[in-house]
Every structure is written in structure tokens, then in C-alpha cells.
Amino acid sequence: QPNGTHLIVMGATLSIVDMVIHGMSHKYYILAIRFLEQLLSGKLIMNCSARTENELFVLLSQFLSHDSAPSAAVSNPPHHQHQITPKYITAIFANMVQKMMTSNLQKNGLWLNRNSLLGLQTPKLLPLLYDFERESVGPLLHFFDVQPFQINWVQPFRRNIFGALWSEFMALKAGEFLQSNHGIYQLDGAGFVAFHIKNYLQSSSAAADAGSCSSMTRLEVCIKSLPASVEAVCMQIDVYVPEISVNLSIEPVWVQTDFAFDVCPLKKLQQRKLNSLTFKFGLKILAVQAHQSKSVPAESAISLLDQTFLSQSTLGRVPALPAPGAHGELDHMHYTPYYDLSSQQ
DSSP states (O other): OTTSSEEEEEOTTSOEEEEEETTEEOHHHHHHHHHHHHHTBTOOOOOOOHHHHHHHHHHHHHHHHHTTOOOSTTSSOOTTTTSOOOHHHHHHHHHHHHHHHHHHHHTTOEEEOHHHHHTOSOTTTHHHHEETTTTEEOHHHHHTTOOGGGEEEOEEEEEEEETHHHHHHHTOOTTOEEEBOOEEEEOSSSOEEEEEEEEESSOGGGGGGTTSTTOEEEEEEEEEEOOTTEEEEEEEEEEEEGGGTEEEEEEEEEESSEEEEEEEEHHHHHHHTOSEEEEEEEEEEEEEEETTSOOOOOBOOOOHHHHTTSOGGGOOBOOOOOOTTOEEOOOOBOSSSOEEOOSBO
16 A cells, blocks of 8 residues: 555565565465465475464464364364464455365366475374375365365476486586486376486586576476377476475476476586485376367466466466477476486486
8 A cells, every 4th residue: 555554565476475564574474375375286395484384274273263174183272372363364364275275176176295295394284184094184175075086196206316427417518418217107097108307417508608607407308108199298397406405396388298497507506516416306297188189278377375466367377289399398296105217228
């Protein structure tokens, strides 16, 4: 507002990072809402703070209590119950939860990532979402009548580069790569997608300024084979590289042959003086394109939190199916044992 009593703070990509009301920041509530949105869309999340998790536990507990959702997990109040959540934050959170669940169930289905859920630091938060011992949904999903068979689980992959392979990797010239073993993504009742990964120390586009601060390390996912009836797949991928604190989430894209994306500046690897890298991937295949049929575009993964404040006209869609041989941008991961791609062909 003109008098500055109500402010919405946006990031460089128009994502909301804070709300300031009467001079009071609500950053941690916003982070908690974003965190829940990531969990309910199957994102690979490896670096969330304990405070954000605690804030989310408080908001979920209040939401479930107010809506009379059955749960023993919310019978005990949060440890910082002296904190009173503002009513407008409670109302925004309830609205956002309804939108998240409705949107996910109606569009690409509900995706969860076992690695992200099992990596939660707050013990009471996981039971609100899922019970892995019983393989049953928690009170939040139960409230929306979600059954276990309706959940899509992100498939996990991993690649390690170390030892002699690390020396070989660091000696690569622009455009040269190391190729992984083949990975298999199992489609639901429709065969599988076979692929491998190419690791570039610096992409071929950086040949002119090789070694400069503008050179980028790069990953390329190459589709080896698709089911006979499938022409292309719509993929979304998350990548986590712990040694360099990189956590990427690539938007959905239609893929027929291969796709590539930058991971980090080459200079970042050189400055860290590393001797290994671990790539963890979380992969979703959201849709398949059958031969000689038109694709049905899926909604893009624009944040619902931002949709609340931005015009509906800003909503995008998954890009149109590319021409044969065209390159998109993407990759993949999960928390049950990783399918290891480290062996070399």
C-alpha cells in the first residue's frame, strides 16, 4: 500500500519471499508455505532449515485441528505454542493448502519424494504427511481423501565421480564428457525409458572462453530407448550436488532424444578444491506422447503462492513438443536406495 504498512516482497523471478504488515516480517511463514508446496509436488529438498520445518508443523497442526481432521499426530501442541500465528496467515495457509491439493490432484496427480520426506529433521512433521511403516497416508492427505494408490513416487538415481574418474573429469576439454551407465525409469504399466547421463566439465558453447568465469559445467540426459508406442515423454527433474551446495529444479519439458542444462560455473568447482562429486536426481515422467497423436499440454509448475497474487494470465504451460533431435532442459532422483549410474560404459 502507498503508506508502506502492507508490503509484498518479491524475488528476481517474481516469487514471493516475504510479506511485511505494519512493519512485521512474515518471511518464515512464507518459507513454510513454499516448503509444503515443494513437498506436495515431489521436489527433491535436501537443505531445508529446522525452523522452516517447525513453522510448517505449527501451521499444519492448526489447519488440521480447525478442520477436525482425524490425527493422533496433532493431539499434542507444538513445542513453541506460546507463538500465536496471525489469523490472516492462518487463513492464507488454509487457502493455499486447498489450492495445492486441488491443483495437484486435478493436473499431474499427487507426487511425493521419499528422500525428501525421510530427510525431514522435525520428527512430528512426517506423520502428518505419510506413514512409511504402514504405507498409509497421514492426516493431511487423509483429509483430502487421498489413497496410497493415487500417489506417484519420484524415481531416484545417483552418479558418483571420484578417484581416477575424477582426474579424468577435471582434465576434460570444452565439449568433452564422461558417460554414465544406463538408468531405467519404469513407466506405470507402459514399459520403461532407458537413458544415460553425460557430464561435461564445460559445455561446447564455452569453447571460446574455456577456463573463464563464464564457463559452465553441464549435464546432458540422453534417451536410449522408449516403448514402441511412445514418441516422447514429458519430464521434470531435480538435481542435488552436496559438495557444491547446488539444488536445481528444472521445469517440465517434452523430450524425444536428449536434453541438457548447466549445473554451476566451472570456477566454483576449481575454487572448492574437490576430489569427488555426487549427483542425486529425482525424476518424474508426467505424460507420454504416443506416435501420431497430439499431445495434451500440462500446466507448468508455477508456484501457487505466486498465483495468489499474480494474474491468471501469467500461467504458462509445458512447451510444445519439440522437433526430432531438439534439445530441452532437464534431469532426475528419490530416497529409497538410489539406482546407481556411476559405472562407466
